[in-house]
Amino acid sequence: MRSSYSGPGNGDCLEAARGCANVPVRDSKRPAGPALLIPYESWSAFLSAVKRGEFSA
Template sequence: MRSLDLTVVTWRKSSYSNQDGGECVEVSDDFATVVPVRDSKNPHGPAIAFPAEGWSAFVSAVKGGELSA
């Protein structure tokens, strides 16, 4: 797998992130085939890149209430 240059991507905070500063996830929509995800409290730390189809399925499951805490 080739490495992704994440130094120039646009990150957005998930609408499901906790609004008081904890539990924050950021994602980038800058790639067609993968979705990089990172912890917003550690923006210079590692990011995980998920296949776009897998990320889409995960988001759909969260929105549909299929995952519980």
């Protein structure tokens, strides 16, 4: 899954896999680089907070 905010060149984004107990998240510019493994419950809570605008400036 790639963010729709990545822009046409897909240069500045994160990628996250779906359907995992631990969600791997990586920098799309470094596909062979390391991935963070985030527990699904934490990832879900993070996405909910983003959708509520809790991180808006």
